[in-house]
Amino acid sequence: MTDAVSSARPTIAVIGGDGIGPEVVAEGLKVLDAATGAQAFDYVHYDLGAERWQRTGEVLPDSVMAELAAADAIVLGAVGAAPGSKAIPSGLLERGLLLKLRFAFDHYVNLRPSKLYPGVTTPLSDAVVDRGPIDFVVVREGTEGLYAGVGGSLAAGTAAEVASEVSVNTARGVERVVRDAFERAQRRRRKVTLVHKHNVLTHAGGLWNRIFTAVAAQYPDVTTDYLHVDATMIMLVTDPQRFDVIVTDNLFGDIITDLAAAVTGGIGLAASANLNPSGAFPSMFEPVHGSAPDIAGQGIADPTATISSMALLLDHLGRREQAAAIEAAVDADVAQRGAARRSTSQVGDAIAARVAG
């Protein structure tokens, strides 16, 4: 493993994780191989997540961090226990693994595309869907805000407890992600919507507003738009067609992208990329969904989100044609999905066959 980086083939670090994570990742790699030829990448698998912690007490050893840092990209399934579970301290794996990777590898662009494929069941009414195609991306800031891990508890566990969480936003952090959104909009329908809540969060909102306005001035061909996060909820279910690129902070992005995924057919389809566009650190590709322990081990999880994330990975590595081949195969597969249930590997096989064919 130690000389993987110096080999000719790019190394992809693979973290299957917990629950359905390893199941969907297997299908992702299957399709990746189909798109690139089986020998394109060196895969290095890492055993991380709830099970490893329960077995060894380790979440993410420094030695593993060092290896991951040297990889060309990271594929992650999902980590974490069920939301109500008491087996693992809340936040241990999220903070100690997923967010640690996002922060340490400076994944400041958390990219989450949402597209309603023809034929996909959506919880939205025909009247809303018939307004036109739904196709937007959320550029979620990934390294700041309420995810910074700044906060604490005073008198924890007593009747006098005060618990705080601090949202930290920097001009540098906001500027780089806002700029990414404008760059992306230029390659799309040229519209960027800033989502925030500046009427209440006046300090952070003021910073986002000022930087958004300043960056926008440098992209006169891009239309801009502002929505409060609460109003965004309404628009996502009544007029999702209005969105092209949404840029927002870490927590709002988390909330918006789950709703966006739901209205475009569910988190079984929602891909994501945690990008470090500078290339200083490996970017990470993962489905938006979690580990779903309730359906783990049954071979029924939908691997499509992970497979689509592989297209984002190839795109990031400059393999645009191979990325497009996966996208086209997913499009075609999804369009002809009927009511019949397929297993996780059947979906992977079908998409891989389309990519290879």
Added chain:
Amino acid sequence: MTDAVSSARPTIAVIGGDGIGPEVVAEGLKVLDAATGAQAFDYVHYDLGAERWQRTGEVLPDSVMAELAAADAIVLGAVGAAPGSKAIPSGLLERGLLLKLRFAFDHYVNLRPSKLYPGVTTPLSDAVVDRGPIDFVVVREGTEGLYAGVGGSLAAGTAAEVASEVSVNTARGVERVVRDAFERAQRRRRKVTLVHKHNVLTHAGGLWNRIFTAVAAQYPDVTTDYLHVDATMIMLVTDPQRFDVIVTDNLFGDIITDLAAAVTGGIGLAASANLNPSGAFPSMFEPVHGSAPDIAGQGIADPTATISSMALLLDHLGRREQAAAIEAAVDADVAQRGAARRSTSQVGDAIAARVAG
């Protein structure tokens, strides 16, 4: 005005506010009168909002605060300029008026019912709607969290700027609102869902979790449930029937209730109460929607949300039968709404006539 408090009739302070606020409030009072008889309350109108600030530079003078504090209840339309407007500093009216009232009068229960009336257009598909009746309430904490106004900016306006917002949560503040949710659930379908994001916001989430668990133990007849705020987004559009009472913090509550309003027919219908259950301060009743300056002055705003808020007001003042009369009239009016557009006052007239008849 100064002796209103000592008169036999309860005093209701009325703040029409900006945009469509005064228009919808007029209809609310019309229906209130129809339900109670014209002389039941003394209405005292206060001229507050964007226009007053632009004219006088005053947002909420201390003398007005003192009068409001002595009222038996407050009716508020909406305050604030359009989201993109530069005429009024962002947050000035929200922080200086709306939130000031919620905080000064300790409105710790921000109650927002969501019910899909038969016949109402929803952005949700028939498949979702046909699962069963949608009828839940959100008990949003109203006096803490990210709304505390704690935060600041360092090096504001420079490339070195750091802006923070602090979510402050106290055991006392969380306990009282969680208890209210359980009390309410006992009068409903006996289920409380806590919504938070304790896997990331570990300090605040830990506090909410611990208190929720402790309070739940005192209500063994109430079922409990936990969802992360992002997963809540998905459930609200795919399975809103699963909710009875949702309890959550101030910001999550803001976000959830706009989505809840949207899926149950739009913010034109969404009522809210800012309650100080102890009675130490007047409670405040307002529609969830904002001032909508784009449609102000045209007489086309839907006053239903404000009218339903008047039912919450009567309920709070112990006038349960009169509250029920308004609810029934709104139910009946909404059920027979067709495609024909009525003016703001036509809707008010129609509901008032049903209440009186």
